[in-house]
Amino acid sequence: MMRSIRPRLRTPLMMLVFGAVFAAAAVVGYGWGSLLHLGPVIIAGPVVYYVWGGRNSDSAAMIRQQLDERQAYRGLKIQAVVGRVMSGGASIAFLAAWAAKATLWPFEIFLALFVVALLAGWVITRERGDGRDDSPGSPHSWLTSRQ
């Protein structure tokens, strides 16, 4: 179903759907008055996101999910920065919580996630045969001698 929706519309629609669910939960919990605060944000967010996606810029291309190689590379670098900041922040927060003798388990989850994500990234991006020396005389020389 999502494939039939234009890429530029997908994220704003998802935002609207989740916003509507959140708004419904807020109405159930806090009454109709809560919509006065939530409504503008829930509607304006997707609209701004959609309008921004029509611009001629890297961020708009990311919104439209129509990235060329430089923009995709830039997206990866942004993700790397986010990952470093988040893992660094989680480490600092863990140390602060440990020093303050506060509850540690939420920070331990973040640190565990960091380790799991690192291992998953390592496995997902590995290249088979990586690092094998196939020059003549080496244990893997058969790789080239058969050609």
Next chain:
Amino acid sequence: MLRYLDIVRNRVREQRTQRGLSQAELAGALGVSRQTVISIENGRYMPSLPLAFRIARFFDLTVDKMFDPDDEEAAT
């Protein structure tokens, strides 16, 4: 670490202007964004090998004529 962006020059802007093309037209022909063409021309982004070949073929040049690591051609 060797910063290859500092030592590899390219002739994209020179070739584009010689042919009277705008950055947007070149970007459309190469299937990339105008921002990427600008980054390549300014030497801020080194294109992948497939894109380098596309650029060179578009201008009827070889990759080593288009991207000069020694900057010998550009200096002459």
